[in-house]
Amino acid sequence: MKFTFLSINASKIGILLFFSSVLLACQSQTQALRVAVSPWLGFEPIFLSKQLSFEGSNAYIVNELTTPSHVMHALKSGQVDAGFLSLTETISLLSERVDLTVVAIIDRSVGGDALVTRQDIKNIEQLKGERIGYESLSVASLVMDDWLQDTKVNADDFVLVEAKLDEQLALFRKGEISAVMTSGPIQSRLVDNLSANVLYKSAAQGQPYYRVMVVRTEVLQKKRNGISNLLKNFYKANTWLEEHSREGYKLIAKRTQLYSKEVRQAYGNIQMLNAQQSIALFSGNFILGLAQEKAQRMAELELIHRAPDLSRSFTSEWLLELNGV
Template structure:
């Protein structure tokens, strides 16, 4: 009898101790990671579907447009975000503390100006309308159109059209040309739109990067490194199992797989070791590109004054952990 009571008391003590420890363990909020639709950002969502990411530790959000991602990061609703370099500079000019932790890709035609079939040249856009997302790299492409022609905001009508609104805007026919990103570009091509110019014409490339909030990159270093490792693991899965990966990603995007495959070809994916090389050095490759881009954007009045030293925006710690651990 005494033996049974002793065993019972020991069990209850162990249970009480466990519950006490659990009650003292603070709740760890999942790391929130956000992106707008873009082919190489999809490997984050593929990693999630493949089970590489614990759902208790990571919350992935695909937002409708680049503007939405910028706003969510600015208001701390996102911890980690996929952004273009010009979008990063826009946030830095607003005083947002962040770190660039990897370089994802370079647009090689993935950003483009698409027009109705009857509009055959850039010059034909005179007195017509153009839709574009003002806070994204589309503004750079629009500026290039103005540079190459005698067009300006007096001779064309400009409309704010976010990426999730592009297809509907084209189908309604109210806007004559639209600056779009992949994979929407493939959808417009299938609808008969004509491509007038794309990102390969830009003097400075459109570079996409991964950023983390400055107050989190050390505190959540291990967690972010695991996400980055899983992201690149999903890309390797895509390379070895392309049809299966395309099907999975296309179902989520509600696209035909061959549209997504063509879209992926319009960017240059940068593998983790290449990304590390671009982030390393003094000055680093990405710092030099950011400096050139900030000068151009400032000259075009697209960017406020940046008070931060651009070299301080870059950290290789997390990417190094993702590669070598």
């Protein structure tokens, strides 16, 4: 009987320990920074930091959503604390009075956003009258306008249809669209697997298209540890990728279900920025000025109702702290 009594107590202690560990895990999950990203190879260092088990990587939870629109919705609804978006997408949210702060400039697209057409369509004349898909709430809207202006063609010459990033491959395969303004892994799959043509790249006009990290302003202080660890590990992983590109591309290829060759080619269209380069873009209000120009242009194109006040939405404070300044 004595043995039974001890077993029961041991069981009770075991149960208490179990529920205590669950409670601690739940608290840890609550305190961790919740981050949302969509497919774009410039964001891969955040996943590498997890794969390589960098110290502090448990301070943030990464949710990969299928489209930029979904990331925008998650930020707007407060389902996540931070996100990686294009500058254009960030402006769209700020115009809807979503209180966000841009804390880092991640990369610059130098051809990573592109207009891709069916194999048999090799020029604009052949494309006229055809259906072109693009995600209207994403950076694709401005790249589309760049293309129209650069080639001096009218939007009425084409049928422009909504095609979110996670729908584009299927729509293209089915022939429901003849071309698509796309980016990242989708661009690689269309070109390499379906022999599609790249008719236009975002770098053609020299227009700068930046991706940024944004944080909901209300959590800047509450989730300070998570933000600091995320930034530190993102740039650490970025440096690691530069120094171990062959191994890094293999890890990225495995995670994204691409070939290492496709990953390497895609990175040729992305200028990754380190912390110092990001700080330099904040200095002299360069990135703020660029954002204001884009916001005005977006308002003129009726992509947003009005250009928002961006004066308090950009800060280099976190990067300066990271660099010990």
